[in-house]
Amino acid sequence: MDQRLQARVRLRQLPDHQRAAWLDVAEEEFRAFGFEGASMNRILTRAALSKGQAYYYFADKGELYRAVIERAITDLSRLIDAKPVQPESVADYWRQTAALFGNVTAILKQNERLAKLGRGIYRETAAQAATTDLLEALHARFQQLIEAGQTIGAIRKDLPLALLINMAFAVAREADRWFALNAQELRPHDVLALNHRVFSLFIAMLAPSDGGDALAQASKSSKD
Structure with missing residues (x-):
C-alpha cells in the first residue's frame, strides 16, 4: 500500500x-x-x-x-437518499433516474456549502487532479446505472457498452459543470425546469429508437 x-x-x-x-x-x-x-x-x-x-x-x-470533497460527496448522497435504481419497467427506470438527477440539482441549489465546493472543483485543474479517483468512483456508479437500464430494456444496445457509458458520462459531467457554475444565478423553479430539459437529452441519446411512447410518458411523469 x-x-x-x-x-x-x-x-x-x-x-x-x-x-x-x-x-x-x-x-x-x-x-x-x-x-x-x-x-x-x-x-x-x-x-x-x-x-x-x-x-x-x-x-x-x-x-x-x-x-x-469525499466528505461532501458522502453528505450529498445522504441528503438525496441515493439508492441503486431498481426499476420494474422502462418508464419506471426513467422516473427513478430523473428523480435522482432532479434531487441532486435541487439539493445543490438549496445547499450553498456543497454547491460552492462543487464550483471549486470545476474552476481549477489542480482541484480536479486531486479528486481523480473520486471521479472514477462516480464513473463506476454511472456504469451501474447504464447497465441496469440495459437489463430492463430502457437503454439502447446498438453501441459498445464502454462507448455508450463514456459518452453519457461526459454529457452528465458537462451538465453538472454548467449547473455548478451557473445555477446560483437562476431561480429554483427555473433550475428544475432546465434540469428536466437537459434530462430529456439523456433520454433521447440513450433510449432505444423504438422506446418513444414509454419514454415520453416517463419524461412527463418526471416533470410532474
Missing part, C-alpha cells in the same frame, strides 16, 4: 469528532480561497496541527482537499 493510501486509512480510523474538526477547518479554507489559493500553513495553525501530524494523515494538500 503506498503512502497516500496508508494516510487515508489512518485518517478514516480517527475518532469522528477529531476527523471532522480538522476537515471543517480545511473546508473553510478551500471554500474561501480555492485549492490553489488555500494555505496549508493557515489550515495547520487553525487546526492546531504540526506538519508531522498533518502529513501522517494527509500526505499533502491535494490529499487534504480530496478528503474534504
Whole structure:
C-alpha cells in the first residue's frame, strides 16, 4: 500500500469528532480561497496541527482537499437518499433516474456549502487532479446505472457498452459543470425546469429508437 493510501486509512480510523474538526477547518479554507489559493500553513495553525501530524494523515494538500470533497460527496448522497435504481419497467427506470438527477440539482441549489465546493472543483485543474479517483468512483456508479437500464430494456444496445457509458458520462459531467457554475444565478423553479430539459437529452441519446411512447410518458411523469 503506498503512502497516500496508508494516510487515508489512518485518517478514516480517527475518532469522528477529531476527523471532522480538522476537515471543517480545511473546508473553510478551500471554500474561501480555492485549492490553489488555500494555505496549508493557515489550515495547520487553525487546526492546531504540526506538519508531522498533518502529513501522517494527509500526505499533502491535494490529499487534504480530496478528503474534504469525499466528505461532501458522502453528505450529498445522504441528503438525496441515493439508492441503486431498481426499476420494474422502462418508464419506471426513467422516473427513478430523473428523480435522482432532479434531487441532486435541487439539493445543490438549496445547499450553498456543497454547491460552492462543487464550483471549486470545476474552476481549477489542480482541484480536479486531486479528486481523480473520486471521479472514477462516480464513473463506476454511472456504469451501474447504464447497465441496469440495459437489463430492463430502457437503454439502447446498438453501441459498445464502454462507448455508450463514456459518452453519457461526459454529457452528465458537462451538465453538472454548467449547473455548478451557473445555477446560483437562476431561480429554483427555473433550475428544475432546465434540469428536466437537459434530462430529456439523456433520454433521447440513450433510449432505444423504438422506446418513444414509454419514454415520453416517463419524461412527463418526471416533470410532474
